[in-house]
Structure formats: C-alpha cells, structure tokens
Amino acid sequence: MERRASNSAKLSPGSRSDGVLVTFGSACGLLVHAACAAVGLSALVMSSAHALTVVKILGGIYLIWLGVTTWRSARRGINATRRVRWRWRLPWAQFGGFGQGLWSNVLNRKAASVYLTLVPQFLTSSRPIAPQIAALAIAHVVVVLVRLLFWTSVVAAARSAIDTPRFRRGMSRLAGAVLVSLGIRIATAR
Template identity: 45%
Template sequence: MVHPYAVAGFLVALLPLIATPGASLALLVRHVTDSGRRQALPVILGTITGLYIHAALAIAGLSALVMRSSLAFTAVKLIGAVYLIGLGVWTWRSATPNATPTLHRQRLPKRADSVYTQAFLANVLNPKAAAIYLTLVPQFIAPHQSFGGQILTLATAHALLITLWLAAWTLLIRRASRTLQKPRFKRTTARTTSVVLVALGMQSAAT
C-alpha cells in the first residue's frame, strides 16, 4: 500500500506533465469537436489502457529493458513517431473537403473502437509515458512493500488524474458548442490537431 503522502506527491509531480498538451488532448479536442462529447469516453479509456500497459511493463521489467537498450528504445520511439505523424496526416486530410469520400470521412471518427485505438496507440507507443514509470514512479515506492501493488496504485492515481483533466477539457469544449459546430471551426480544429500530432511525432523522433 502506497502512503497517501506518496500518492499526493506523485500527483503533484505529474501535474506539469499532464498539463502539457499532448496527443491525448489533441485527439480529445478533435473528436469531441467533430462528433460530440460521447467521443471523450473512448479517448479517455484508450489513454488509461495505455497507462496500465506501461505500468504492467514496468512491473515485468520490460520497460527497463527497452530503456536500457538504445536499439530497442530507438525502435519504440520511431514507431510511436511514425504513428503520430501518420495520424496527423490522416486528420489533416479528413478535414480537407473532397480529400476523401464524404461518407467515409464522416463515419470513421464516430466509431468508438477507432477513437479508442487511436488514443491507446498514441499513449502506449510513447516512450516518454514509459519513462514516467521508470524514473518518476520509483521515487514514490517503498522498497519493503509490494512492488507491483504500489505501481498499480500509482497508475490508478495517474489514470484518475488524467481522466479528470480530459473530462474538464470536454466540459470546456462543449460549453462552446455553437462555435464548435461551425464547419469552418471544425476544419481549423482538425488542422490544428494534425499539426500538433505531427509536431509531437517529429519531437519524439528527434529526442
């Protein structure tokens, strides 16, 4: 069992990382703007699933292996970068009139499984998310207690915090629903999201 003060300290340390705009927030803004607040749920669930995957890998020691091997780390980093860049390009094209058939362009973002998969892959392929469980989490773990149990507790706290953060953004987005439903604003949001995703991918590949 992690001490409550340790959990609180972990959450405080996470706040700046969560507050920094990333792929999850970019996807949330894109899909909620385009298809409504129901799309926030698959984005949140996909992100949380990715967090638990990183926690499980940290428990198993696999993440440590990847981080210690420059070749494995580079491979994971490049896969994640390519995915984010590809997702950014697809998002831009989906916002461009006549870029793809209208029926396909409207249906794909509305599929919960598609949105969930996008959010999941954006998180699980992010080596920086894995680094949280290799560098930050150990600072709040007591060595004489259950290692796996403590990591899962901190992962759950992490999941709750990011859920609150994304839910708060969903409320803010929906408060401006009239503006958000304008086709011009949707195109602008989608293109802004695509630029963010491509930038994140390029940054991940470069670092």
C-alpha cells in the same frame, strides 16, 4: 427509428461519448505501462537503445499519420472526412475511440518514462514492488480520468459555439501541421 438515430449519434467520432471512450482508453494505456514497469519490461525497453528507437519511431509515425489525415480532412470537408476515416484505417481503428486512446498512450514513450523515472522515487525496497506500483498507477489513472473527462465536457459544451465549416477547416489544418511537426520531431530526436 428516432432512438436508433440518437444512439448512433452518441457514438459518432467527435461526440462526447467518443471522447469518454478515448479517455478510458488513455487510462488503460497508463495501466499497460504500470504493468510493464511492475514486471520490469519497461526497464528493458528503456535500457535497450534499439527497442526505445523502435517505440519512438512508431509513435512519431502515428503522429504523422494523424496529422496528415487531419490536414486532408480540412481540405476535403466534413463529408469527405468520413470517407477518409474508412479508407485510412489503423489496425486498432475497429476499437473506435477506446482503441485510439489506448494505443496512443501505449506508444507514448513519455508515459513509459514516468513509470521508470518518477515512480521509483516513491517505492520502498523493503515492501513488495508490484502493489506499490499498482497504488501509484491507480492514483495516476484517477487524475488523468478527472482531467480528461473535464476537458471532454468543456470541448463538448463549446462545440456548438464553434461548429462552423470555416473554423473546422482552420483547426484541422493547424492540428494537422502540429501533429506532423511533432511526429517528425519525435521520430528524429536523438
């Protein structure tokens, strides 16, 4: 019984293991953008004002949803947060932290912009484009993994020092307000 309880604690939302899953999901989201850039789909989305607007609005709505649920979890306390998570499920919530990281990055129009504006500066037209994009994407993913895994470890280590109900409520309210304001800004940006 003890082993089963410790395994479920490792995979609980907010744990170090969940943070690692979010990190790998984010990295896979970058690979999606790289693959789209390699086949030209990102260029199509960026050149189409309507497609870019849809991606922008979806990303904004997602941030607003995260902000509202974060704010609500602060008001209701930690036990109510677990109930809210099950009631307010996104389609990819069944994939846990990995799905959250993946879709957060796939819906991030700035990640697509990196592969359309920055990456072409490092490409050589005399060589095949897809392998060059793949090499740059791998370098990008490695940098992102190192950075996010470092911060996951820092936050996990600091968690015991700041894991009080009052601190959690304050941070949830602050994070919720920031996410809602970012979502509104992104959804209404021209």
